[in-house]
Amino acid sequence: MKKLTHDFYVRDTITVAQDLLGKLLVHRMESVERIGRIVEVEAYLGAHDLAAHSSKGITKRTQVMYGPPGRAYVYLIYGMHHCMNVVTEPEGNGAAVLIRALEPVANLPGNTKGPGLLCKAMGITRERDAHELTSDDFFIAEPETADRIGIIKRPRIGVDYAGDWAHELLRFYIEGNAFVSRR
DNA sequence: TAAAGGATAATA
DNA sequence: ATTATCCTTTAT
Numbered sequence: 001m002k003k004l005t006h007d008f009y010v011r012d013t014i015t016v017a018q019d020l021l022g023k024l025l026v027h028r029m030e031s032v033e034r035i036g037r038i039v040e041v042e043a044y045l046g047a048h049d050l051a052a053h054s055s056k057g058i059t060k061r062t063q064v065m066y067g068p069p070g071r072a073y074v075y076l077i078y079g080m081h082h083c084m085n086v087v088t089e090p091e092g093n094g095a096a097v098l099i100r101a102l103e104p105v106a107n108l109p110g111n112t113k114g115p116g117l118l119c120k121a122m123g124i125t126r127e128r129d130a131h132e133l134t135s136d137d138f139f140i141a142e143p144e145t146a147d148r149i150g151i152i153k154r155p156r157i158g159v160d161y162a163g164d165w166a167h168e169l170l171r172f173y174i175e176g177n178a179f180v181s182r183r
Numbered sequence: 184t185a186a187a188g189g190a191t192a193a194t195a
Numbered sequence: 196a197t198t199a200t201c202c203t204t205t206a207t
Contacts, residue, residue: 042202044202051202052202053201053202056191056192059191059192060191060192061190061191061192075190075191075202076188076189076190076191077189077190077201077202077203078187078188078189078201078203078204079187079188079189079190079201080187080188080189080203080204081188081203081204083202083203085202098202100202114203114204115202115203116203116204117203117204126190156202157202157203158201158202158203159202161200161201162202
């Protein structure tokens with residue numbers, strides 16, 4: 001399996017977000033290897049993006065987003081669900097890509113349509129916050145066979161409070177895929 | 184459509 | 196220390 005390296009993540013966030021579609025998210029734990037194909041993502045561009053957590057500046061929570069790219073940013077939302085992001089762009093930009101839905105590939109029980117559900121199925125918790133995605137137990141890889149895919153662009157979900165940023169087309173998903181959370 | 188639930192960040 | 200808020204899900 002071909003693991004994505006630092007060079008992949010350091011690029012422009014929108015580019016990385018769209019390139020992540022079709023890639024494989026791999027999490028190895030307690031001798032099980034869980035694998036899901038990324039079918040839906042959202043781009044969070046940095047401090048100027050009012051919908052991004054990093055727009056509040058550097059805090060204990062957001063310092064991961066401002067750190068080096070290629071790391072996981074995992075947080076708890078609404079007191080009960082975990083969401084996973086991937087930090088992008090050079091250190092200091094505070095940009096990241098939220099993984100919103102997976103298509104099950106291996107050892108993924110239950111629903112993976114939605115950021116909270118996918119983390120539950122993958123076994124991802126805050127213990128994986130700031131974890132290097134170039135590591136051997138938690139990473140993103142290039143699939144063996146990459147078919148050509150169509151990309152649909154839509155406004156992000158759950159960010160109505162972000163003013164004009166709420167309308168930006170920063171949510172991307174694979175056209176026609178049955179595992180996209182909403183359409 | 185609304186309630187749940189805990190961490191977070193702002194306020195005091 | 197207290198409170199408003201939240202990149203969601205589930206159940207009514």
